[in-house]
């Protein structure tokens with residue numbers, strides 16, 4: 001059998017999810033933004049909601065998310081994704097809406113917007129990519145940067161005097177009654193990836209059930225600005241980041257049967 | 259004297275470093291200059307360009323539409339920028355990555371197999387230095403020696419190990435250019 | 441001996457500010473000016489200064505409001521989208537009569553735009569400053585050296601007029617390297633201004649920094665006081681340069697990086713037989729009205745060149761007051777004009 005025949009008669013076991021376009025992503029080699037995109041897309045496919053979803057791209061390395069998700073999409077200004085999502089969802093409650101936000105976008109400039117969306121129990125989903133730096137602007141300190149971590153604006157490592165302490169977003173949001181699903185996951189191994197997908201799917205199911213605000217934090221790698229090789233970066237997540245940001249399902253109102 | 263040189267190549271080829279070295283050499287020579295890197299939309303996807311204007315009086319515009327000279331490090335650079343060179347100008351081209359055939363006869367052209375030459379010296383990454391050496395020889399804008407010395411000012415100390423290879427590459431470029439000058 | 445160094449515009453703005461006496465920096469990263477906060481985060485702590493990375497530009501400008509209220513010599517830097525976010529804070533600072541320094545490394549807009557060079561924040565810088573009657577004193581450098589010098593000089597100017605000073609540059613100036621002669625770093629004055637809050641009061645009357653004046657006549661009085669300072673600035677702070685022919689056909693007006701481009705363009709035009717004079721306003725508010733008005737009487741036409749669809753041109757038109765036709769050449773969205781293009785336009789209209 002020649003190659004073509006093999007391809008024609010084989011059953012594909014791995015294809016691009018329907019909810020991703022075939023535009024080539026512009027992420028650095030080894031960056032886990034790409035995995036996160038794929039997981040969200042697989043979930044949209046499996047839940048059959050691609051046609052009624054609006055993706056909200058924010059500002060960060062994922063600013064071009066509107067090109068990658070094969071859904072309707074809106075590009076929001078820096079940090080304001082949850083406010084834009086609120087506007088869309090309130091006008092068209094049947095639409096499935098998600099924001100895709102980095103730690104600079106969500107935890108720095110956009111902290112007010114995400115907190116208030118949660119407090120109002122807005123019924124949309126946030127995919128929160130925590131990579132402990134501002135990737136797009138060349139590796140400055142983020143609110144989630146770890147103590148002692150060197151970045152381009154903490155050249156001697158993050159210190160309390162200059163940059164204060166890391167901000168744990170899930171622990172903060174867990175206190176807000178409007179939150180219906182809240183989990184922190186990572187993508188460092190196939191097992192972790194599967195778990196991350198389960199949480200993402202739950203978050204969208206919670207939205208479909210109209211239960212309120214859902215957010216999944218994904219601890220993500222930035223090999224470029226951590227100055228690490230891709231595998232080292234994944235190892236650093238497991239060894240260091242997860243100590244500061246424990247992986248866990250914080251809130252699950254679907255499971256709780258509410 | 260006002261000399262413009264525009265340099266283009268792919269990211270990682272050291273376009274900006276070549277420009278900075280020449281700029282530093284001009285500075286040490288007491289000249290005025292302006293070095294300006296541009297990331298234009300067509301540059302996206304790992305393209306790098308810079309414009310250097312050197313003058314013995316005011317520099318004037320750091321932006322140049324039709325440069326007096328160019329260093330083109332690969333085929334895309336040739337396709338995009340060779341046509342912009344002002345008639346009577348100079349183009350230094352890396353034939354290792356371009357095939358080497360050139361469509362203009364109204365400018366001086368120096369075609370150098372720079373990547374091959376750099377590989378012979380043991381470092382493909384010195385391609386930029388071979389081209390710069392050729393350019394300095396062909397244009398005479400600064401002394402070759404000044405560019406070699408600039409390496410110590412521009413490179414961080416932890417990269418001083420590379421200087422001998424870079425110097426060899428600059429000299430190899432000058433040699434290769436020599437043969438083509440009329 | 442002062443050393444001539446090859447540095448970028450971003451480094452020049454940062455070091456110029458420190459040399460001018462700035463010891464406090466509050467900012468939020470945005471391209472193409474990230475090297476400024478990065479430089480400040482490294483250098484300020486070394487000399488007893490403070491660098492704070494704000495959580496947003498809204499926060500940064502309000503940190504600056506607080507710092508300025510204590511009499512500190514403080515600054516922030518940003519690029520277009522960030523400067524948009526700072527407008528509210530600027531309005532409050534003007535209302536409270538507080539000095540500060542800002543640098544805007546303008547990029548292509550509107551919206552998220554891109555990170556390429558533009559001059560489309562002219563209105564934002566010279567009219568802007570949010571709501572109300574206030575404006576920023578605005579200066580536009582055209583070289584790395586001038587960026588260094590002006591950023592330093594901006595601090596005493598801001599203090600003198602108790603008003604924000606904006607240094608309006610662009611992505612070319614931010615990223616380009618030119619020789620720059622660095623001065624010794626000055627210390628800010630030890631003594632705090634009499635209106636500053638905080639520190640030991642030692643029996644002085646209490647100070648209040650405020651922009652709330654509910655009685656309209658009182659608010660008007662504040663506005664008139666601010667306007668009077670703008671009038672003083674008009675007397676003392678006008679700056680511009682002139683290049684080219686003494687008996688020109690065409691007057692070219694451009695500021696910042698466009699003026700550099702025009703400088704070469706008028707040489708090309710002269711070679712083609714068209715004599716031009718270039719006026720480059722450095723102070724944009726206050727604006728050098730008179731020199732433009734005078735030259736407008738003596739030329740056939742004025743050409744305005746800027747990296748926008750026409751913002752600066754409005755100030756030129758107001759100065760020309762119909763004395764001759766005012767033509768325009770510009771690109772927007774991050775596209776540059778070239779000297780060749782400007783020269784061709786000059787020859788076309790001559």
Ligand SMILES: Cc1ncc(C[n+]2csc(CCOP(=O)(O)OP(=O)(O)O)c2C)c(N)n1
Pocket residue numbers: 059060061062078101102103104105106129131133134135136137142468469470471497521522525
């Ligand atoms: C108002 C405004 N300020 C600043 C910026 C510059 N900016 C772009 S992305 C970014 C931070 C991105 O970091 P993060 O959200 O963590 O995303 P990552 O790139 O790490 O995925 C900043 C500060 C901007 N675009 N708009």
Ligand code: SF4
Pocket residue numbers: 026027028030031032033061131135136221222223224225
């Ligand atoms: S800079 Fe970091 S976060 Fe951005 S694409 Fe590269 S690796 Fe990913």
Ligand SMILES: [Mg+2]
Pocket residue numbers: 060102103104129130131132133134135142
């Ligand atoms: Mg991030």
